[in-house]
Amino acid sequence: SAPRTVLLTGAAGGVGTLMRELLPPYGYELRPLDVVPVQGAPDAIVADLADRTALREAVRGVDAVVHLAGISLEADFEKIMAANIAGTYNLYEAAREEGVRRVVLASSNHAVGFTRRPHEGEPLVPVDTPHRPDTFYGLSKCFGEDLAQLYWDLHGVETVSVRIGSCFPEPTSVRMLSMWLSPADCARLLHASLTAGSVGHTVVYGSSANTRAWWDLSTARALGFDPQDDSEPYAEKLIADKGLPAEGSADDLYVGGHFCVNPPRWPH
Ligand code: 15L
Numbered sequence: 651s652a653p654r655t656v657l658l659t660g661a662a663g664g665v666g667t668l669m670r671e672l673l674p675p676y677g678y679e680l681r682p683l684d685v686v687p688v689q690g691a692p693d694a695i696v697a698d699l700a701d702r703t704a705l706r707e708a709v710r711g712v713d714a715v716v717h718l719a720g721i722s723l724e725a726d727f728e729k730i731m732a733a734n735i736a737g738t739y740n741l742y743e744a745a746r747e748e749g750v751r752r753v754v755l756a757s758s759n760h761a762v763g764f765t766r767r768p769h770e771g772e773p774l775v776p777v778d779t780p781h782r783p784d785t786f787y788g789l790s791k792c793f794g795e796d797l798a799q800l801y802w803d804l805h806g807v808e809t810v811s812v813r814i815g816s817c818f819p820e821p822t823s824v825r826m827l828s829m830w831l832s833p834a835d836c837a838r839l840l841h842a843s844l845t846a847g848s849v850g851h852t853v854v855y856g857s858s859a860n861t862r863a864w865w866d867l868s869t870a871r872a873l874g875f876d877p878q879d880d881s882e883p884y885a886e887k888l889i890a891d892k893g894l895p896a897e898g899s900a901d902d903l904y905v906g907g908h909f910c911v912n913p914p915r916w917p918h
Contacts, residue, residue: 656679657683657715658673659717683697702744705743717753738797752808755794763907765906776866785913818833819833830860835875842873854869859877
């Protein structure tokens with residue numbers, strides 16, 4: 651039966667805040683969790699991913715987990731290890747112990763960030779391209795995907811790993827014309843990931859139906875995802891304002907763009 655009660659980790663973050671608005675209309679009852687208090691959600695669980703007792707309580711009785719929590723940019727390895735590597739392990743252990751059947755995992759384009767980006771006429775990047783992280787952050791997403799595979803093979807916990815492109819209200823760079831996942835399409839993709847029949851461990855790219863897409867969306871579409879947005883209406887102005895990436899620059903060469911040479915740093 652379709653999942654109804656869903657633990658949403660990282661509920662105070664960028665994507666989490668958008669999804670708290672956009673997922674309930676699909677019929678979900680969200681149980682928000684974050685390491686900081688969640689604005690406008692006084693009942694949200696405030697817990698660190700290091701707190702295994704709290705995580706076990708948090709997953710108890712939910713039908714599925716949408717795991718967005720963790721550090722979302724590059725940081726010192728120790729911080730990435732605690733939040734994204736050990737934290738994701740702790741969450742999966744809690745899910746296994748409490749019999750949660752499915753996790754939707756926020757992976758990232760940065761798990762394959764050093765992959766060459768296709769130019770016009772070249773084939774799209776397939777989901778089975780080898781892991782090629784561009785940062786410790788991207789490496790932690792590779793770990794999450796492999797952990798998900800292990801928990802499926804060993805324990806029968808299902809996961810859809812979503813390699814999210816750039817999920818913001820609007821694209822704000824030329825690179826995002828290719829990577830943009832509109833918030834509405836993100837909700838569509840999470841809904842498809844939560845409701846599709848047997849998924850085992852499935853990896854999908856998360857972007858809208860962008861004219862300039864680099865991704866192969868076929869595995870996402872196979873789950874029932876039908877993206878409705880396209881960044882193209884933003885293209886003319888963004889290109890006029892910022893210019894196309896210089897030939898041979900990171901944005902020109904790699905999926906991960908500037909993360910490959912000058913990754914933005916987590917503030918804390
Ligand atoms: C990510 O994985 C980051 O979490 C997000 O902040 C964006 O920078 C995005 O990738 C991106 O590549 O645009």
